[in-house]
Amino acid sequence: TQLLSLLHSLWQSLQDSLTPYSYFDVPEFLGSAAVEPNALYRHVHLYLHRSLLLSSSSPPPPRLTLSLPNSDAAAAKPSVSLSPNHSVSDAFDGHRAVWTHHADTLQDSLEERRSFSLRLPKRHAAALLPAYLAHLAAAAGHLERSSRARRLHTNGAASSAAWSSVPFCHPSTFDTLALDPGLKSRIVDDLTAFADGREFYRRTGRPWKRGYLLHGPPGSGKSSLIAAMANHLRYDVFDLELTRVNTNADLRALLIQTTNRSLIVIEDIDCSLHLTGDRGTKRRRLDDDDSSDSDSDGENQRGKVTLSGLLNFTDGLWSCCGEERIIVFTTNHVDGIDPALLRPGRMDVHVRLGACGAHAMRELVSRYVGVEDHEMLDAAEGCIRDGGAEMTPAEVGELLLRNRDDPDAAVTELAVEMKARQSEADGLRWEDSAAELSDESPRKKGRGLGWEGKVRILGRLRSLTKSESGRRGV
Numbered sequence: 001t002q003l004l005s006l007l008h009s010l011w012q013s014l015q016d017s018l019t020p021y022s023y024f025d026v027p028e029f030l031g032s033a034a035v036e037p038n039a040l041y042r043h044v045h046l047y048l049h050r051s052l053l054l055s056s057s058s059p060p061p062p063r064l065t066l067s068l069p070n071s072d073a074a075a076a077k078p079s080v081s082l083s084p085n086h087s088v089s090d091a092f093d094g095h096r097a098v099w100t101h102h103a104d105t106l107q108d109s110l111e112e113r114r115s116f117s118l119r120l121p122k123r124h125a126a127a128l129l130p131a132y133l134a135h136l137a138a139a140a141g142h143l144e145r146s147s148r149a150r151r152l153h154t155n156g157a158a159s160s161a162a163w164s165s166v167p168f169c170h171p172s173t174f175d176t177l178a179l180d181p182g183l184k185s186r187i188v189d190d191l192t193a194f195a196d197g198r199e200f201y202r203r204t205g206r207p208w209k210r211g212y213l214l215h216g217p218p219g220s221g222k223s224s225l226i227a228a229m230a231n232h233l234r235y236d237v238f239d240l241e242l243t244r245v246n247t248n249a250d251l252r253a254l255l256i257q258t259t260n261r262s263l264i265v266i267e268d269i270d271c272s273l274h275l276t277g278d279r280g281t282k283r284r285r286l287d288d289d290d291s292s293d294s295d296s297d298g299e300n301q302r303g304k305v306t307l308s309g310l311l312n313f314t315d316g317l318w319s320c321c322g323e324e325r326i327i328v329f330t331t332n333h334v335d336g337i338d339p340a341l342l343r344p345g346r347m348d349v350h351v352r353l354g355a356c357g358a359h360a361m362r363e364l365v366s367r368y369v370g371v372e373d374h375e376m377l378d379a380a381e382g383c384i385r386d387g388g389a390e391m392t393p394a395e396v397g398e399l400l401l402r403n404r405d406d407p408d409a410a411v412t413e414l415a416v417e418m419k420a421r422q423s424e425a426d427g428l429r430w431e432d433s434a435a436e437l438s439d440e441s442p443r444k445k446g447r448g449l450g451w452e453g454k455v456r457i458l459g460r461l462r463s464l465t466k467s468e469s470g471r472r473g474v
Ligand SMILES: Nc1ncnc2c1ncn2[C@@H]1O[C@H](COP(=O)(O)OP(=O)(O)OP(=O)(O)O)[C@@H](O)[C@H]1O
Pocket: 176, 177, 178, 179, 216, 217, 218, 219, 220, 221, 222, 223, 224, 225, 332, 360, 364, 393, 394, 395, 397
């Protein structure tokens, strides 16, 4: 046996010295007992699965293993892997890397040892290997993130500072969101730069977090934008219900339980706490650093969450207990928020969402009822461009949804509604102007209206008459 084993190793050495290739083994488990999982094996598996086996650019290897574990049956996505003792090749930097999957059954045991082996040209192996492994790790990391199941967390009863969660599967994405294209690309670019910014934040010594404030009337798409942001970044969402948090200490406890790569959302911030009044009474006591601990402790004793506690949450020392987090505040009334919360560093990006613009309206119509070109669509767009016709994306969406079986009726109703709103707005403006004209108050009288003002009011009156007749026509 010893002689045979010696001959075998001599034969191996001879082969190794003659072959033009270098081989690298990647076992599934590490250590003499082979119980510690090898992360590189998982990376190779993922990389081969997505980048090579399912790629349409290269022909698949002749044999693949398809599997669908019972626990994943609901997702109904079979996984594909390289069958044992089959190979697949990959091109990298002008060279060919060949991966082979091995599965060996151990003697006297049913146990199977699996591994991958990588074959590289021997002359270039030393130079190629580090770069190729880095490329593989980056691709696998990206795939791991994109395939990770995400969750929507919310804080439970007021008595407990704990999160509970459900799978996050909101369908809103930047593709389904009807937004002004400039605004959309600014947000996407900002999010992408943030997610890729590890090195930047490390170099500049800034905590790797970003604050967003979304403001606009109900139905302008704040929640949809949050879902699209989470889907774009593939982050978990922590939806913080401030009214269910008792004290600043609870708020801090909730914060430190949030995970990296997450979006922490506080909706309707103006309704959650009476922050402005709270701050107003304390403004004298609070210096520029609003997040002083002594203050928050004082408030804790009184048992409520305060502005200073919230500021600690957003940019105090405690806010840096993790990384890659985005904090999003939403409000319908931006004026009701204390300016301290809005400062850069706390809320870095302010996004105003309002009435549906012409581009967003066309996008919604195209998506809901498949109409790209229609005179009624032009009429509706005209009303938006002329001003006064304001409908939120939610209102436009609801109107189109009602008529989704009849595209003609949908765009006609949309044009009628826009026209009606424009006329109404013009009427209101005219009433305002008329009131101004007839106001007997000495202040207004003193200011008076010149002939230009009177002509302007007459012009408005005429356009109102016109729009009324137009409305009847529609
Ligand atoms: N920009 C948009 N593109 C496509 N659909 C939109 C858009 N904005 C809103 N909607 C539609 O309107 C519905 C309501 O929007 P959403 O809940 O996002 O508004 P919101 O501003 O968060 O409202 P609220 O302030 O009441 O929470 C969404 O379900 C979505 O279908």
